Amino acid sequence: MSRNALPVLTVVLAIFLLWYIAAIFLNAAWAHDKATRSGEVLTTHTLVADTWSQEKPKLPAPHQVGAEIWKTTVEKKVTSKRSLIYHSWVTLSATLLGFALGTGLGIALAVGIVYNRTMDMSVMPWVIASQTIPILAIAPMIIVVLNAVGISGLLPKAMISMYLSFFPVVVGMVKGLRSPDTMQLDQMRTWNTSPAQMFWRLRLPCSMPFLFTSLKVAMAASLVGAIVGELPTGAVAGLGARLLAGSYYGQTIQIWSALIMAAALAAALVALIGFFQRMTLKRMGMA
């Protein structure tokens, strides 16, 4: 653990350093503008101090984002519309539901593709085609169509998450369910194994390493889907709404804090899957 700490810390420090330097250069123009109007003369020191503390900077400094996150998570009640925890929860619930639906759909399609020749020949091209459509183009239509039939709120966003997350699961599980070799299949055949037993006792366990890898990709895609799904709903709630509202009013600090929150959420979710992966594969004697 401590062996890894030093390189990681070095990289983090380098990022912060670059971030602060970039903030000076990007926000300097506005600082000079202000100074000219009020007739002040900027020293290097006051310039740097100003670029790191503007209200609507082009690039907020890390401590500004940090302070904003602190203010909107710890100092606000979670029920408040201004709480980032509240907005994260809105996005997280859509992400998790979409992820669950996407995983279910993905596994079902993969089983169909592996076991049914017609599906094998016909479904995969459509699955791939579905992913070539830009999600930003199709997301508003899903929201509008579902709204027209009276479905709104969580489910439309989850549908968009599902749309993005089923794909890696299908691809991974088709490969995983086909991973038993000829000898393993022959061995099962000599015991006169039924197709159901073949699935539960050979194909499914064989596919586990593939499944977990797919789930990690699917989880990240789900989060993107949920955020994208929040954009066309008029920015009511969720991290996507915070991003959109922030860009309406030039609240860059708010945008960045929502971005960091989304990244942290994604990292936590993927790490959680990684944990289950290690647990499962260890129990199965495969890790």
Next chain:
Amino acid sequence: MQNAAVQMPETVPGQSVISAHHLDLTFQTNDGPVHALKDVSLEVAKGEFVSFIGPSGCGKTTFLRCMADLEHPTGGEITVNGVSPEDARKARAYGYVFQAAGLYPWRTIGGNVRLPLEIMGYSKAEQVERVARVLELVELAGFENKFPWQLSGGMQQRASIARALAFDADILLMDEPFGALDEIVRDHLNEQLLKLWARTQKTIAFVTHSIPEAVYLSTKIVVMSPRPGRITDVIDSPLPLDRPLDIRDTPEFLEVAHRVREGLRAGHSDE
């Protein structure tokens, strides 16, 4: 569990367990037909230990796979326990041991041996009893809760034999089971296999390309040759059933080995 062995005709000693008549198997490939088996006829009596020996491409494995209903002959007839290989497979009449142990990495040794029993619907109590018994038989008692990667190659192959013995198949089909193991381990396993055979009274069909192994183990040695795959010689071993490892230095043993070698050479000369 409905064991279809009940429906099968009683096999009396001396009666054929495996019976092939003019068996043909031709694979259609892009380079034209390949005659994997041509006009193969053989009778294997109950309780025999039959070895199939020959160079690669002679059809020895294909013949074994025909008995197991894993390949389908294009001509001739084959019966196993008096019925078609398909019916025999469905009646779980044989245990098949592949060249690689093929244990499932996510199951313990006990779990692997239990797998066919689970599939065949044995009761929990009987599963436990049988797993313990066959692991004892292959001298792997105490390794039940180990995972395959924790065992050596020879031990893995023994576990795979235990798995084939776990249900009551009276035929054991073995496809070069010790081919990937070193000489010393192989000697040890050969000795164990003979003891196992004596204790269980099974009919064993054993594919190998080692002459000493074939001669040491078998009561009947079937020499095969390639292109087309066919039987060139069938040798009934004159060796006694009680065979210590040093029987391999006796003149009788060397004489049989010589005849096998001659058979293999004859098969090659007419290419």
